[in-house]
Amino acid sequence: MNVFLPIAEVSVNIIGIFSLSGIVGILSGLFGVGGGFLMTPFLIFLGVPPTYAVANEANNILATSVSGSTTHYLKNTLDYKMGLMIVVGGVFGTLLGIWTFTYFKGIGKIDIVISLAYMYILAIIGTAMLVEGLGEIDKARKKIITKKKLHVHYWIHGLPFRMRFSKSKLYESAFTPIIIGLIVGFIAAIMGIGGAFILVPAMIYIIGMPTRLIPGTSLFVTIFVSVIVTFLHAFNYGSIDLILVAMLVLGSIVGVQIGQKFGESIDSTGLKTLLAVLLLLVGIAIAYDTFFADHAVNNVVKIDVNNLNPLSMFIKKLSIEMPILYGLFSILFAIILGVGAAFIRKFFSNLRKKYFKKIA
Amino acid sequence: MPDLLKKLPSEIKNNKLKTGIFLVLSAYWGLILVGTFLNLN
Numbered sequence: 518m519n520v521f522l523p524i525a526e527v528s529v530n531i532i533g534i535f536s537l538s539g540i541v542g543i544l545s546g547l548f549g550v551g552g553g554f555l556m557t558p559f560l561i562f563l564g565v566p567p568t569y570a571v572a573n574e575a576n577n578i579l580a581t582s583v584s585g586s587t588t589h590y591l592k593n594t595l596d597y598k599m600g601l602m603i604v605v606g607g608v609f610g611t612l613l614g615i616w617t618f619t620y621f622k623g624i625g626k627i628d629i630v631i632s633l634a635y636m637y638i639l640a641i642i643g644t645a646m647l648v649e650g651l652g653e654i655d656k657a658r659k660k661i662i663t664k665k666k667l668h669v670h671y672w673i674h675g676l677p678f679r680m681r682f683s684k685s686k687l688y689e690s691a692f693t694p695i696i697i698g699l700i701v702g703f704i705a706a707i708m709g710i711g712g713a714f715i716l717v718p719a720m721i722y723i724i725g726m727p728t729r730l731i732p733g734t735s736l737f738v739t740i741f742v743s744v745i746v747t748f749l750h751a752f753n754y755g756s757i758d759l760i761l762v763a764m765l766v767l768g769s770i771v772g773v774q775i776g777q778k779f780g781e782s783i784d785s786t787g788l789k790t791l792l793a794v795l796l797l798l799v800g801i802a803i804a805y806d807t808f809f810a811d812h813a814v815n816n817v818v819k820i821d822v823n824n825l826n827p828l829s830m831f832i833k834k835l836s837i838e839m840p841i842l843y844g845l846f847s848i849l850f851a852i853i854l855g856v857g858a859a860f861i862r863k864f865f866s867n868l869r870k871k872y873f874k875k876i877a
Numbered sequence: 878m879p880d881l882l883k884k885l886p887s888e889i890k891n892n893k894l895k896t897g898i899f900l901v902l903s904a905y906w907g908l909i910l911v912g913t914f915l916n917l918n
Contacts, residue, residue, distance in 0.1 A: 636913075640909055647898065647902070651895070651898065797905060800909070804908060804909050804912055807916065808916055
């Protein structure tokens with residue numbers, strides 16, 4: 518069952534998109550990663566051109582990070598001050614990333630740059646996770662317990678303009694979160710990912726934040742970064758496709774909830790190794806697609822706006838005639854879906870507690 | 878150094894899984910690095 522995407526101008530399998538976004542959502546919920554670094558390559562394999570895959574996945578990440586962040590706001594596990602400092606760097610990083618994206622798009626190399634960036638990021642994360650996962654399995658088998666240093670001091674901790682972050686109980690240079698935000702924003706803009714896989718380790722090992730505040734703060738930062746990425750992609754290239762975004766958001770929000778439930782009851786050490794293998798396999802598939810596969814240019818279909826169905830026609834015309842309004846609408850759409858999902862989850866969680874109380 | 882080389886075959890035998898993974902990862906990185914080099918030229 519295929520559906521035509523009016524902005525990306527390709528037909529995609531609706532069940533394929535739903536199932537993949539659901540599976541990636543489950544993995545996100547299970548391992549606490551954003552999942553953008555898996556979903557964007559999958560979209561490319563499904564026939565969505567890389568430029569559109571990056572932009573639409575950024576919009577999807579906005580919805581999932583709003584949903585997750587609202588849940589953490591309701592639990593009061595969020596450090597706004599630290600988050601806003603990272604966002605300051607994130608804004609500059611995103612602008613720099615979009616500028617780089619525009620440069621490579623201008624010289625016609627953007628697709629190869631996106632593919633290469635994914636290949637290397639997947640190879641780095643996959644290798645690191647595989648080595649760590651195997652090490653953990655090895656230690657568990659030999660029953661070795663190692664004490665890790667909680668906070669190692671790097672040159673970044675000696676920077677000036679120190680300030681107090683009372684919620685995280687830290688006294689640290691404002692430049693530390695700003696520099697981290699700059700790197701995350703740059704990568705997010707080029708690759709259409711939230712950047713949690715960089716942000717979370719940086720928050721633990723470099724900033725030294727308490728673990729309970731990390732997921733909420735990371736998601737809070739991702740909201741701002743993905744808003745800028747989505748808006749700039751919508752405004753500059755008109756590449757946000759609301760039909761694709763709706764499918765991605767619905768699939769991933771349901772998947773994340775299922776993944777989080779699974780995560781509460783199973784040991785994820787062995788699964789981490791499997792995820793690492795999956796990342797490396799996706800990396801190999803991208804490498805094959807980039808280096809060896811014949812690139813048939815049959816995905817781009819010239820369409821007549823008047824032959825589309827009313828919804829597609831409305832989306833297409835809105836994106837062409839009012840790009841700012843369209844960009845703002847796509848952001849609002851993701852935020853509403855994200856907040857709605859968080860409140861639905863809260864409602865069901867309260868209902869379950871009430872029901873179990875009654876039984877007890 | 879020669880001692881290390883003498884021990885190497887037995888070490889490899891003892892850690893077949895680790896050696897296998899190391900070789901696969903080396904091949905993987907070799908492939909993407911060579912591929913990138915050829916593609917950019």
